[in-house]
Amino acid sequence: MRAADVGDTIMGRLVARYGAEDVVEAIRARALPAEFLAQEAQQERPADLTARLNAWHARLAAANPAADLEAGEKSGARLIIPGSPEWPTQLDHLGASRPLGLWLHGTADLRFSCLTSVAVVGARSATAYGVHIAAEFGVGLSESGWTVVSGGAFGVDGAAHRGALVGDSPTVVVLACGVDVCYPSSHDTLFAAVRDQGVLVSECPPGVHPTRARFLIRNRLIAALSRGTVVVEAALRSGALNTAAHTLTLNRHLAAVPGPVTSRMSAGCHRLLRERKAVCVTSPEEMIDLVGVIGDDLAPQTRGPAVPRDKLNESTRRVLDAIPTRGGAGPASIAVAAGLGLDATLSALGGLAAAGYIERSPDGWRLRKQGATYRKAAGSTHLEPPQTAEDSDPTQEPPFPDEDGLAPL
Amino acid sequence: MRAADVGDTIMGRLVARYGAEDVVEAIRARALPAEFLAQEAQQERPADLTARLNAWHARLAAANPAADLEAGEKSGARLIIPGSPEWPTQLDHLGASRPLGLWLHGTADLRFSCLTSVAVVGARSATAYGVHIAAEFGVGLSESGWTVVSGGAFGVDGAAHRGALVGDSPTVVVLACGVDVCYPSSHDTLFAAVRDQGVLVSECPPGVHPTRARFLIRNRLIAALSRGTVVVEAALRSGALNTAAHTLTLNRHLAAVPGPVTSRMSAGCHRLLRERKAVCVTSPEEMIDLVGVIGDDLAPQTRGPAVPRDKLNESTRRVLDAIPTRGGAGPASIAVAAGLGLDATLSALGGLAAAGYIERSPDGWRLRKQGATYRKAAGSTHLEPPQTAEDSDPTQEPPFPDEDGLAPL
Numbered sequence: 001m002r003a004a005d006v007g008d009t010i011m012g013r014l015v016a017r018y019g020a021e022d023v024v025e026a027i028r029a030r031a032l033p034a035e036f037l038a039q040e041a042q043q044e045r046p047a048d049l050t051a052r053l054n055a056w057h058a059r060l061a062a063a064n065p066a067a068d069l070e071a072g073e074k075s076g077a078r079l080i081i082p083g084s085p086e087w088p089t090q091l092d093h094l095g096a097s098r099p100l101g102l103w104l105h106g107t108a109d110l111r112f113s114c115l116t117s118v119a120v121v122g123a124r125s126a127t128a129y130g131v132h133i134a135a136e137f138g139v140g141l142s143e144s145g146w147t148v149v150s151g152g153a154f155g156v157d158g159a160a161h162r163g164a165l166v167g168d169s170p171t172v173v174v175l176a177c178g179v180d181v182c183y184p185s186s187h188d189t190l191f192a193a194v195r196d197q198g199v200l201v202s203e204c205p206p207g208v209h210p211t212r213a214r215f216l217i218r219n220r221l222i223a224a225l226s227r228g229t230v231v232v233e234a235a236l237r238s239g240a241l242n243t244a245a246h247t248l249t250l251n252r253h254l255a256a257v258p259g260p261v262t263s264r265m266s267a268g269c270h271r272l273l274r275e276r277k278a279v280c281v282t283s284p285e286e287m288i289d290l291v292g293v294i295g296d297d298l299a300p301q302t303r304g305p306a307v308p309r310d311k312l313n314e315s316t317r318r319v320l321d322a323i324p325t326r327g328g329a330g331p332a333s334i335a336v337a338a339g340l341g342l343d344a345t346l347s348a349l350g351g352l353a354a355a356g357y358i359e360r361s362p363d364g365w366r367l368r369k370q371g372a373t374y375r376k377a378a379g380s381t382h383l384e385p386p387q388t389a390e391d392s393d394p395t396q397e398p399p400f401p402d403e404d405g406l407a408p409l
Numbered sequence: 410m411r412a413a414d415v416g417d418t419i420m421g422r423l424v425a426r427y428g429a430e431d432v433v434e435a436i437r438a439r440a441l442p443a444e445f446l447a448q449e450a451q452q453e454r455p456a457d458l459t460a461r462l463n464a465w466h467a468r469l470a471a472a473n474p475a476a477d478l479e480a481g482e483k484s485g486a487r488l489i490i491p492g493s494p495e496w497p498t499q500l501d502h503l504g505a506s507r508p509l510g511l512w513l514h515g516t517a518d519l520r521f522s523c524l525t526s527v528a529v530v531g532a533r534s535a536t537a538y539g540v541h542i543a544a545e546f547g548v549g550l551s552e553s554g555w556t557v558v559s560g561g562a563f564g565v566d567g568a569a570h571r572g573a574l575v576g577d578s579p580t581v582v583v584l585a586c587g588v589d590v591c592y593p594s595s596h597d598t599l600f601a602a603v604r605d606q607g608v609l610v611s612e613c614p615p616g617v618h619p620t621r622a623r624f625l626i627r628n629r630l631i632a633a634l635s636r637g638t639v640v641v642e643a644a645l646r647s648g649a650l651n652t653a654a655h656t657l658t659l660n661r662h663l664a665a666v667p668g669p670v671t672s673r674m675s676a677g678c679h680r681l682l683r684e685r686k687a688v689c690v691t692s693p694e695e696m697i698d699l700v701g702v703i704g705d706d707l708a709p710q711t712r713g714p715a716v717p718r719d720k721l722n723e724s725t726r727r728v729l730d731a732i733p734t735r736g737g738a739g740p741a742s743i744a745v746a747a748g749l750g751l752d753a754t755l756s757a758l759g760g761l762a763a764a765g766y767i768e769r770s771p772d773g774w775r776l777r778k779q780g781a782t783y784r785k786a787a788g789s790t791h792l793e794p795p796q797t798a799e800d801s802d803p804t805q806e807p808p809f810p811d812e813d814g815l816a817p818l
Contacts, residue, residue: 005748055748062745129669211730258667258679260538261691270667273682273689280682280689282670321620336471339414339464 002063004056006203007217010040010047011056012096020100027056071206075180077105088114093250094224097217099203105179106199108170113199114225117147117172118291119247121222121240122156122232127265130233131159133257137230138163138171140284145169147198149226151176151218152187156232156240161190161198170198172225176210176218178202183210201225219243228253228291230281234268241268248277253291255281315340319348320357328364411472413465415612416626419449419456420465421505429509436465480615484589486514497523502659503633506626508612514588515608517579522608523634526556526581527700528656530631530649531565531641536674539642540568542666546639547572547580549693554578556607558635560585560627561596565641565649570599570607579607581634585619585627587611592619610634628652637662637700639690643677650677657686662700664690724749728757729766737773 004011014023014036026032030053040046072079080086081101088111091098104110120137122130138148138160148164150157152173164171171194175183179200182188194200203221204214219239223229223246231254234240247254256278259266272278281287312320315338322338323329329337335345349365352358359368413420423432423445435441439462449455481488489495490510497520500507513519529546531539547557547569557573559566561582573580580603584592588609591597603609612630613623628648632638632655640663643649656663665687668675681687690696721729724747731746732738738746744754758774761767768777 051750051753052748054750055745058745059748129671133670213727213730257670258675258682258689260669261542261666262538266667267691270689270691273667274691274695276685280667280679282676282679282683286683318622321622336464336467339461339468341460341463344460 002059002065002068002205004059005217006099006214007097007220009096010049010052011100012098013040015100016096024060027053027060030054030057068205068207071180072103075105075206077103077179077200077206079103080110086111088225090114091221091224094220097220099221101203103179103202103205104199106170106195108172108197108199110172110199110201113147113170113172114149116145116292117149117226118287119149119222119226119229119243120156120160120232121150121219121229121234121243122160123234123238123240123265124153124155124157125265126155126159126233127263129259129263130156130265134159134232135163137232137257137284137287139166141287142167142169142171144284144288146288147172149174149222151215151222151239152191152194152200153239154184154187158187158190160232161194165193165197172198173200174218174221174225175200175202176204176214178204178206178208180206181209215239216242220246223247223250223252226252228255228287230255230257230287231269231272231278232257233259233263233265235265236267236271238268241272244272244278254278255287255290257281315344316348316351319345320352323358323365323367328361328366330364334365411468411474411477411614413468414626415508415623416506416629418505419458419461420509421507422449424509425505433469436462436469439463439466477614477616480589481512484514484615486512486588486609486615488512489519495520497634499523500630500633503629506629508630510612512588512611512613512615513608515579515604517581517606517608519581519608519610522556522579522581523558525554525701526558526635527696528558528631528635528638528652529565529569529641530559530628530638530643530652531569532643532647532649532674533562533564533566534674535564535568535642536672538668538672539565539674543568543641544572546641546666546693546696548575550696551576551578551580553693553697555697556581558583558631560624560631560648561600561603561609563593563596567596567599569641570603574602574606581607582609583627583630583634584609584611585613585623587613587615587617589615590618624648625651629655632656632659632661635661637664637696639664639666639696640678640681640687641666642668642672642674644674645676645680647677650681653681653687663687664696664699666690724753725757725760728754729761732767732774732776737770737775739773743774 011023014032017036018026018033032049032053037049040049069079079101082092082098086104086109087102102110118141120134120141122134126134134156141148142164143166147170148160149172150160152158152161152175161171161173173191173194175181177183179202182191191200201221216239219242222243229243229247229252231240231244234244244254254272254277256269256272258269258273258280261270269278273280279290281290318338318340319334322334331342331345331349334349335342338345340348349358353360356368358365420432423441426445427435427442441458441462446458449458478488488510491501491507495513495518496511511519527550529543529550531543535543543565550557551573552575556579557569558581559569561567561570561584570580570582582600582603584590586592588611591600600609610630625648628651631652638652638656638661640649640653653663663681663686665678665681667678667682667689670679678687682689688699690699727747727749728743731743740751740754740758743758744751747754749757758767762769765777767774
């Protein structure tokens with residue numbers, strides 16, 4: 001495993017075809033099978049195999065697998081390879097870049113944890129908004145029984161993991177360094193908590209330190225382990241967009257959380273939405289709705305508050321509209337304004353008066369000022385603050401006691 | 410025009426078939442053509458035509474067209490009907506609900522102004538964010554020669570109109586009351602400015618006051634006059650969503666501006682995006698890109714800052730990655746770590762040293778601390794604040810002097 005770079009596709013094809021042991025032998029002998037060389041020559045951009053072979057040979061000479069296993073055991077980590085009971089088979093979608101093995105450290109079972117898992121990724125230098133949303137998603141997903149997969153980085157990653165630890169579900173941290181190397185170091189307590197409730201994952205042997213290349217290659221694992229990825233915050237150049245690209249390549253669900261268009265840290269999310277590469281999600285429920293089992297995990301349809309006026313029938317509403325805002329009017333003029341017959345108007349007026357919308361006055365029918373009806377409306381919309389109801393009123397100065405609105409699209 | 414409610418489709422069909430004068434005669438005689446009655450009976454939900462006819466008759470008796478024309482003339486307004494040179498033919502897409510005529514008050518030519526126009530709509534009780542964005546769009550569209558169409562309401566509408574007045578393009582206010590009725594009254598100065606640089610539009614005769622129904626029917630005109638509609642802010646129950654629905658019915662472009670998912674005033678926009686009914690736009694340029702002539706009005710592709718490291722070739726970058734963060738290393742070990750031959754490594758090291766990335770030290774090659782390179786990187790990204798570049802670095806604690814990033818998706 002130390003011989004090749006992580007994600008080395010040539011090595012991947014070699015091992016897939018001849019098995020790890022024979023490949024090691026071949027490298028030691030500095031001689032790859034001729035048929036394989038011929039096959040590789042067919043590749044679009046054939047790599048310099050002799051150079052690659054020499055590199056592998058040099059690395060192999062320096063490698064000491066036994067020591068790695070021992071170090072891993074000492075730190076409490078375990079090694080799994082394709083075929084192990086704990087191996088997540090969805091990694092096979094990575095094809096030749098499938099990892100040769102994974103080092104795990106933690107109580108959770110990786111395969112089981114990732115059966116229903118979502119990757120929550122985003123900016124390392126997230127805004128307060130991004131951190132807040134990431135934590136919200138972490139908590140929401142975990143409490144709904146979903147595993148949160150992320151990179152354990154500062155900002156969105158860390159907030160998502162911390163949120164996930166609030167729920168009872170495991171959370172998975174995919175590292176770009178050895179599972180015994182705590183990076184970033186100030187996340188040691190977080191990683192300790194993850195080991196208790198989730199699992200740390202890395203394809204790097206113990207002791208390996210992260211390089212930029214390893215972070216990029218690590219991102220493919222975050223995408224491949226999860227049913228879908230949600231980008232919480234991302235600048236136009238962000239590692240999260242690299243994970244998003246892997247998600248699309250793997251044909252998994254990609255979602256993005258919108259933010260203020262004035263925030264540079266949401267520009268990456270907005271471009272994903274604008275290019276229709278990602279679905280717009282605003283809550284953990286909507287994310288589960290996206291990646292979950294159709295029918296089982298439907299998000300509640302967002303809708304506005306219901307107001308009493310909705311229950312009025314067409315003609316009654318016309319009469320209500322026809323009643324002047326100021327002063328009063330007689331049934332005849334109201335009937336003309338409403339475009340209804342006099343009898344229909346009179347019956348509607350009776351109903352409206354009984355419902356407390358209008359009242360008799362010396363100069364005819366008029367609207368009742370802020371009264372029972374408004375409280376009724378407020379009651380029915382107690383979850384929504386006044387201004388929402390206000391806004392939903394298409395007239396700029398609502399002439400009616402109940403702050404009414406329109407049916408949603 | 411006073412006889413029927415605005416947007417009365419039966420009246421629309423009548424006038425389309427027999428012409429306004431004959432229809433007036435028929436109403437006076439309380440007798441509609443038999444063939445029309447038969448035809449209407451075929452409608453899905455046939456209306457009670459006698460009741461409708463009586464209503465029309467009563468209204469007609471009260472109507473005084475001459476007085477309307479006189480009042481309009483006195484206030485400086487003009488009346489246009491289908492066929493007038495100033496009539497915007499795109500209103501024909503409304504079919505039977507096409508207005509019978511429009512009252513205009515302002516210097517701008519309605520038809521010409523609406524050839525390249527965008528409707529900017531949104532919450533009446535907009536947040537500071539919504540008002541800011543609406544003004545931004547108003548200014549940006551107007552300065553690019555686009556006409557802003559809106560409803561002249563509080564909040565988003567007003568901000569969009571005011572922004573549009575900053576540029577040289579006309580702006581169109583579609584009212585739900587007579588063009589001589591200033592509603593909301595506190596917008597009288599705004600409307601005065603619009604009369605100078607744009608035009609006030611209404612299908613209601615002078616003196617008519619707004620009702621809720623008229624506001625809803627007015628929205629179809631805002632959608633029909635414009636090439637596309639952008640919703641800046643909208644709660645889940647909002648008049649703006651009614652305009653958005655009309656836009657979709659008319660097969661015009663619909664766009665929505667994202668906002669914080671924590672803001673109830675953006676929930677309507679997010680649902681439009683989530684349901685893929687609207688395109689995500691974050692700037693006036695992107696809106697013009699959507700509704701403009703393909704190729705002519707392309708928005709600049711948003712992209713992250715370029716950094717010097719992008720220019721390094723693959724092997725040089727591998728060598729740079731292979732140099733340890735702390736202490737130094739000899740060429741041989743670097744070559745092994747980078748997986749390259751010794752000669753290739755040596756030439757790369759020379760190049761990196763010349764570029765100021767690395768330097769010789771007693772214990773081998775090491776990275777140069779924050780120096781020329783960083784200033785160079787900062788220089789190339791002077792449009793972006795540091796944290797963007799930082800964030801774009803996939804390693805959580807950038808081990809490299811230049812805060813590097815990834816290529817955009």
